[in-house]
Amino acid sequence: MTPRTAVHIAASVATLLILTACDRSPPSEPATTVSSFATAPGLWSLYDQSLKAAKYIDLTHTLAPTSPVWSGFGPAKFGPSINPQTGKPYQYAADGFEATRYELTTDQFGTQLDPPAHWAPEYPTIDELPATYAVRPLVVISIVEQVAKDPGYHLQVADIEAWEARNGRVPQGSVVMVRSDWSKDWPAPELATRTPFPGVSLPALKFLHDERQILFHGHEPLDTDTTPTLEGEYWLMHNGYAQAEGVAHLDQVPETGCLVTIGFPKFQGGLGGYARYVAICPPDWPLGVAIGAVPEAPLPKSDKTLQWDVAQGVRVRR
Secondary structure: OOHHHHHHHHHHHHHHHHHHHHOOOOOOOOOOOHHHHHHOOOOHHHHHHHHOOOEEEEOOOOOOOOOOOOOOOOOOEEEEOEOOOOOOEOOHHHHOOOOEEEEOOOOOOOOEEEOHHHOOOOOOOHHHOOHHHOEEEEEEEEOHHHHHHOOOOEEOHHHHHHHHHHHOOOOOOOEEEEEOOHHHHOOOHHHHOOOOOOEEOHHHHHHHHHHOOOOEEEEOOOOOOOOOOOHHHHHHHOOOOOEEEOOOOHHHOOOOOEEEEEEOOOOOOOOOEEOEEEEEEOOOOOOOEEOOOOOOOOOOOOOOOEEEEOOOOEEEEO
């Protein structure tokens, strides 16, 4: 798939979203067959024609007690949920279910969505972000070659302009992910202290927001930049912009043509989000998984059961 083909696919999806959203007339009779998707009102036809055959790629790290985290926060701890009446953990055999207790020292953990209130209390918290964040065009700008020569390389305006020379203008309202391949060493704990690390320069951030009006950007490391004052993150938060950190698997996504879905829990007054990002790419993209390619409902039964591993501090299948 060429970049131009991907752009055309993304444009077609966007056009279909607009056209189908305008059609709100009720059907003359109940939809009872799969073929009814094609003429259904609203956005069902978008799903049937574009999203059902798409490739889905998870851009999110699995959270675990061993996930890299800044020493100023400290590590997380997982454990079985305890019945307060007995003081014992719930068990499948005795109670019919089990649950997990998460002792999280921070909301700046794993793959994240930082709301601006993380640094600036006058701006929205995680639960105050609008629902319109849910789905956006995804732009992936690679600095892998630059990082191979300079591990502390930061995205520059020239890198964005080079991307645009190949693919066209960065779409307004899009999410721009900066690929560095830093996350390929995840979950090595030393990632939390490894220096230098790749980042995003302040001029690049200002260009993306002021000149291209993107929704937010994302990067693989756990900080935006390596300046003494974290000037990029400071500028973002104090100007009302969110950002993604700890993003994974950007090496599996093309530069253009994909969408990204954005999910996160709504902690009241939360200053960070344990986010999940999933790229939705064109059907002819060779990576990812399509709907129907794996069991979904019902989900598959494993021949190994979950058991608590004291050493790892999580449940594992054995």
